Amino acid sequence: MWLRITVFLFLLTITVTFAQNPVDTPPPTVPAQSSQLSTTPISETSIKGNAKILGYVIDSTLTRVVEFANVALYETTSGKLVDGAVADAKGKFSLTHIAPGSYRLLISFLGYNAKSVDNIVLTKGQVKDIGVVRLSSNTRTLGEVTVAGKKALVEDKVDRLIYNAENDVAAKGGDALDILRKVPMLSVDPTGNVSLQGSTSVRVLINNKPSSILAHNLADALRQIPADLIKTVEVITSPSAKYDAEGSGGIINIITKKNTLQGLHLDVDGGTGNRNSTLGLNGSFRKGKLGLNLNGNGRLIYNPSASDLDQTTFLATGATPVQTHQRIDAFDKGTFAQYALGLDYDLAKNQSLTAGVRLGVRNLSQDQHQLTNTFSSERIAAPFKRDVNTQNLSNSIDVNIDYLYTYEGSSKELSFSTQYSRSNLTNNFEASNLDTLGLISTRQQNLNDATNQEFILQADYQTPVSKMLQLEFGAKNTLRRVTSDYNYLLAGPTTDFNVDPSRPSGLLNYDQNISAAYLSTTFTLPGGVVLKPGLRYEYTSIQAQTGGTQTGGTSVGGPTPISIPDYGRLLPSINVGKKVGESSSLKFGYTRRIRRPFIDDLNPNFNTANPLNIRVGNPYLKPETVDRIEIGYSTQLKKTYLNFSLYTRLNTDDIQSISQRSDTLVGAVVTRVTNLGKEYNYGTNLFATINLTSKWSINANLDIMYRFIQGLALDVNGLSAMISNQGFRWGGRMDTQVQFDKGWVVQANIGYRGKDIALQGYRIGFAQYSLGARKSFTNKRGSVGIVAENFLTQGMRFTSILTSAQFEQDYRQYIYNSSVRATFSYKFGSLNGAKVKKNKSLSEEN
Template sequence: MKRYFLLLLLGTLTTLLDPSVIYAQFGPPGGGPGGPGGFGGQDTRRKKEFTGVAEETPKGNGKIAGILVDSTSGKPVEFATVALINVATNKPIDGTTSDAKGQFSLTKLAPGDYRLQYSFIGYKTRDSQKVTVVKGTDLNLGSVKLPADVRTLGEVVVTGQAALIEEKVDRLVFNADKDITAKGGDASDVLKRVPMLSVDLDGNVSLRGSQNIRVLINNKPSTIVAANVADALKQLPADMIKSVEVITSPSAKYDAEGAAGIINIITKKNTLHGLTLNVDAGAGLRASNLGLNGSYRQGKLGLTLGGFGRAGYNGASSTLDQTTKVGGQTLRTSQQGTAFDKPIFGQYTLGMDYDLAKNQSLSANVRFGTRNFIQQQTQLTNTYANEVLRNMSNRDVDRKDLSNSVDMNLDYIRTFKPQQEWSISTQYSRTGLTNNFYADILGQTGELTSRQRNLNNNTNQEFTIQTDYQTPIRKNQLLEFGGKAIMRQVDSRFQYQLGGSTGELVFDPTNPSGSLLYNQNIGAGYISYTYVTPSKYTFKVGTRYEHTGITAKANENTNLNIPAYSNLVPSINVSKSLKGGTTVKAAYNRRIQRPGLQQLNPNVNTANPQMIMVGNPNLSPELTDNVELSLSSTVKKTYINASVFGRLTNNGISQIRIPSDTLAGAIITTFQNIGVQRTVGTNVFFNTSITPKWTVNGGIDAYYVYMQGLTPGADGKSITISNTGVSLGGRLMSQLQLDKGWSAQVFSFFRGPSPQLQGTMGSFYMYSVGVRKDVANKRGSIGLAAENFAGGVTMRTTLNTPTLSSVSVTNLYNSNVKVTFSYRIGKMTFEAPRKKGRSVSNDDVKGEGDGGGQPQAAPAAAPAGGRPR
């Protein structure tokens, strides 16, 4: 009986998901706006009438046939809708779809006068002239050309000579390839220009004031991104970034991670046919770069190969004045330091895609990244007890932050009919991290007295497999569901060594060695449903269930009791298109934020003994509820977007500073689940065309935050503290297209002081100006840009608790002038875009510091539901 029931259930589901059954009951999927079965809601009367065969069709022996082709390329238009309309009643009485060769036919037609209507997404709906069928007639209409429709459903595109910013139903898109001053830089230089984002002096990225975000590269995660977002962004060249997508309200298809949202960086890809080689180079006072990227496409096979390297050199100085209270004694520390950075970053990629069949494709990609960050520091420190000099120290420190990462993925996708597709994706990632320092400890007269070394080696690896399926339900609904499994492992090992002025370094018993083995397994499933009403409301609702199991050991054999947890995370997105190009959107979602590698790492890093860093392997995830409301509109030549948002986080992960009980005057920075964070804010930005060749865009970000958590009190017991504050930020950019291939751009950014639980992070600013000249019929370009050319940047940060107070000032000498050059070799021709396999998107780990998401306003905008490609 059970077997019979299961077979019956399977047969029912198969029938329901079979597009031929759906088409038989509800008619074929819609075409462009206003077409039969159209999903855009622009011809409500016709949409209601044409739900398959709207009236009883008289039978006969007539036939009408033809071939649908693209009016520009002449290639067949597959799966287009062909409706047969009775001229007398103006109602559809029959219909079909074109096949893989664009051919269609309508048979068993009774004599009469008819009109054919052709429609498909991306093409204008076209009506034929009246055709008359007489008994026994076979009419061959030959090739019917369909012109492309330049409109894109569900998008509001910024007007002006260059669409620098686009707003889609679920995300904002910044087209980085329109930005010339970031050329020769890295991804963090691009993200500084993106609305709603801010990037601090260390490269840490915030979205609406929160660093609790996920960063994807081409819709894929990377273990190096999970380890440290700031360092990962420096490995990605700005020249290879096509666009940046900011997704503030991800749907259920996305992993539940990223409390504030998701940032998806899309690199440049092409649908070119042939062989090409691109060269990008730059030289500057603070950094130089060289990149080579090639592509080859012939027939069913496409290959890409790329390499990029960037070397930097920069200086900085800092002062620190902090006071701590330990055991009834007040200690004050004064420190002066200098630093010189010599980072080298590289990234190398190899990609392949192959068409297995007309409706099946396979893609694979390997990306290797490397980072070699070396910093030389000097630290002059005086420690006072009750204002009496207690100790003087002088340290020369060499820091080495090294990493090598590899990401490999294999993706397969099969398309059954328009809007119905199934994909399976796999990915393996591994990153090796080395975070060491070596210190010479000097006497008051500068002689070498002792030496210290910290060795910290980490590996972070994960394997992911996921599958996704989507299918239309009637003409205005879309169902999506899928599952995913992630197996993740972190292994960290560390030790300290000491030595005199000469001789070997030996194990330091006062700073014992240790290790952390952390295994995390995640199983997830989701379901999402999209419904578009005739009145142009789009509803996308879904829910995602995730179960996380953790096993962890410290020092090889000490089990850490970290319980498993399960979360149900719903999401709701609603949009409404109004007259005059105005769109209103509202959204709610719940997000999870799991701790990242550096937040878990228990290694005690005393590269600066007055500012010690240590992770916390017992961290729990945080949960955040988000709501937002936005409105966008185009008024004449100006595009405006305004939004308000609210965020409530429980069990929030945050940095905590506490006095050290072993090193006099030192402060330990670690991570804890502090408690509650409540944030409300607004974002306003605009883009306007002053002339067809001159655009100006900018925006203002503001938010208010309330934080509450625990911190040690003067008596050693934990006390509850809170802090509130307002943070303001803004940006302004102007682009000018000149004659004879010249262009110019200016950019400026400012972020005000940011409140933290125990104090305030200082404000900072940056600005740049650049010019570029296209050469050799736009095959190449030469550019010149200057950044912060009037001086460096100074940032002041303050901390205040019952047990400590601190003021640190950092001066970064980041003035820069750079020359850039690019050139393209090879001859290419355009071909139609190929459907690639979907890719793994692990956006579920908290960082330190899609192309898809939601469907467009209509699931007819294939592929709807937009799983990140």
């Protein structure tokens, strides 16, 4: 049914769109930011005619558009201001309902020299396209400080915060995680897990698109993206109705650099060090209407690690507890690569086609030596030795095709997008159990092959209803399939592997169909108020089945259906922003989000790579629903930019991991993913950037959060009991960057993340720091540098404490991340000319 509704909405979109006159409605305008435009009365002349003026504003360096530039129209003879507008996020502007006559156009923006376009003569009904207007940067003096005109490090918009990452020195030769560690409201722990205002349920997009490369292991996928390829990072804590509802904590949108210049070029970036090495390529070719972009990155890691586990399990009331101590020494080896090819072609003046292919490869293996001692008051068992090799492999592909139709003389747009994604996942381990003499006694294998594939079809339409109202609506259908085929094999020291009858084996087929429709509006009100309400509806249907026990790779007993009810969700959102004076703004946001379970959450494979710490997924998981409210304030005080926010987040059917005593393996703990109950978060974030001089800046971030979490756990006798935990978590960091003469730049960073609360315990805090320097060549084509991280110690200890009625666990992980790497970059080829591109992509938000 919902597929039919989606098709109907697609056809309705097309019918409504092509039935309209492409030039009959003026585009919305934002109240002018220039004091000149806001205080000078506008002449009635501008509303007496039907002529129009169109154009684009770009930076004179030809690398980017100038967003929200001020546009003022003056009569040539009288010099009177007759109309004004603000360019949109693509640099496009339009002035409508202008009477015939002779005019002068003045275009300006903070940090740029104003530019005048003279002798614009309009006749009745004429549409005058003045083309591209290039603004050159200027230099402004604030007291004794000279600040070069350039984009601010952080930009605050009504529904998102934008971090401009293009000039990050220390990240040269690094990856996306090195950038995310410095973005306001984000936190990255030493293992690469990303959280947004305390929530790890974050939807990460690349160039406004979801990716199968990110679906399985986000931390490893982000390590495949070179830092130098990232242009901006958008943090969207209150997404509009246009975005998918997935990601209860919000959305992180990583925008990569794309070149629209004519010519051919290739950038090479890389680094090598004692823990990892990288090599990245970024090239583009453009001639006429055709543009090609190619980027790729390869990464090698070679890193030792270790852990200690002290665990006590309580078997039943009055029974003797079992105590275990485990030491693991390990070495990680990994090869990661990601390649992307993009194409864009101008079919006509107002039509464009874009397409892309993104490939990902992940090959991570770990060799472990486990030594386990088990004892109680009654007996002490002999030490148990076990050598384990884990293989975590995947290959992924994303293919997308997007079509955009823009209406001449208007900001109306129609777009169609489609994307296919597939990931093949292999998560295997082979273990050798050793006797007291160190000889192999038995061998064990767990083979787990899984796939995750999606097909997405989407249509979006936006149109101005009046100068104060912009309307957007669209529909989307997502078909998703997750499979997992797993089994256990057992062998002697030299014999072949056969099915292990004591371990569960089976398969999972999980089909999910998500149909969605949305309506979003943007009101531009007097007094600098922007109101953006929206409503989205998503209906999810699921068909799932499991297979029986495996015998020689064949399912016994046939598939068994899993009864999971279909569900629909109505998801409102509203964002309100208000300009306060010339340099401050207030905003309010409310949104309802959904977190659907990830592929690892669903996988029922019983993973015993570590027989004391076992993990298993849950195909019966329900979606988690989140209501979130945020209030924010930002201001520019001469040399200082401040951003302050308060938020609250309520999670119901909270998806969390919960641990309990194993019923079959003595001394072991099993961690399962389940819908626990509810979670409340109350937090605040403060970010500041200070330009001490034109060449020295400091950035600081502080966040504090109170968390309450409640859910069901098992008591010592295996009965369900309600438990809860609560507490504060805080963290902060500071970065500084200094530019010296002759192309030298130095950057330093230090950060600390405090204790984190979980339902059954907590995780202690950790600190990170780095120091980097870079020297640019005199020809500006390349640079060399060096970056050191956590270099004063060998590594860091990462401790988790879990406590319940059934067990107590003290887990200490040692991450040897003290590293030094040398970096380099060089640019080949030449570029000239410019072409302003109009791109619309899957899930894009204007």
